[in-house]
Amino acid sequence: MASIKNRENKDGTVTYTVLWRRAGGGRGAKQESEIFTDETAAERFRDLVNGHGQNWPPGWIRGQGFIADQRRPETMFEPYAMAHIERLTGVQGDTKATYKKPVLENMSPWFKPYTVEDGEGSIVREMVQDWVNDLENGRAAPLDAADRKPQRKYAAKTIANQHGLLSAILQAAVDAEPALRASNPCAKTQASPAGRRRYRGRDLPAGTGGVGVGPRVPWRAGHRGPGAGRGDSGDRLPLG
Numbered sequence: 001m002a003s004i005k006n007r008e009n010k011d012g013t014v015t016y017t018v019l020w021r022r023a024g025g026g027r028g029a030k031q032e033s034e035i036f037t038d039e040t041a042a043e044r045f046r047d048l049v050n051g052h053g054q055n056w057p058p059g060w061i062r063g064q065g066f067i068a069d070q071r072r073p074e075t076m077f078e079p080y081a082m083a084h085i086e087r088l089t090g091v092q093g094d095t096k097a098t099y100k101k102p103v104l105e106n107m108s109p110w111f112k113p114y115t116v117e118d119g120e121g122s123i124v125r126e127m128v129q130d131w132v133n134d135l136e137n138g139r140a141a142p143l144d145a146a147d148r149k150p151q152r153k154y155a156a157k158t159i160a161n162q163h164g165l166l167s168a169i170l171q172a173a174v175d176a177e178p179a180l181r182a183s184n185p186c187a188k189t190q191a192s193p194a195g196r197r198r199y200r201g202r203d204l205p206a207g208t209g210g211v212g213v214g215p216r217v218p219w220r221a222g223h224r225g226p227g228a229g230r231g232d233s234g235d236r237l238p239l240g
Contacts, residue, residue, distance in 0.1 A: 051142020
């Protein structure tokens with residue numbers, strides 16, 4: 001697991017070095033490192049390394065971070081997703097809040113550090129595949145706190161619902177004028193066979209980029225309404 005080593009410099013400042021060994025390398029593997037002057041930034045990077053299986057976070061350039069020109073604030077995943085939902089037409093405020101809940105609780109912990117635009121620091125298909133597998137297996141998100149309770153495994157139906165919502169958000173980036181990305185990283189990714197029927201038969205309201213996300217949006221395990229937490233209930237609410 002990645003760790004942080006603090007070093008006090010002669011001028012009184014402190015640097016924070018994140019240290020780890022690449023996945024699969026064993027004790028003899030080369031030690032990787034990244035230096036920060038801010039402890040919080042070092043902790044976030046450490047969590048990203050751990051969340052990506054002891055590998056450099058996709059799109060991160062050593063000593064630079066995520067390339068700035070590909071990380072415009074408005075096209076980072078969470079603000080873009082929230083703005084996309086707000087722009088939906090024919091959708092009431094309560095329904096928009098329903099769409100935002102799984103974004104904040106079940107997508108941002110995986111995708112918040114990344115942009116919906118193509119290029120360095122972009123969300124790519126492998127990330128979506130890892131996200132689906134993490135939900136299926138009840139694994140923690142890269143940005144989950146270290147002391148978070150273990151996750152429950154999600155049902156295929158729930159994963160299908162959330163995959164469809166994520167797909168709609170990223171398809172909007174494809175359909176934007178001008179386009180922010182060339183393709184949807186959710187394409188050709190799916191949950192287990194039990195969830196393959198996801199989002200067929202109905203489309204999102206106008207303004208979603210034309211991607212169907214099915215008749216309902218999931219709440220979390222053990223709950224039947226607002227305030228639910230993570231889980232695998234697979235309950236869905238009507239769109240629009």
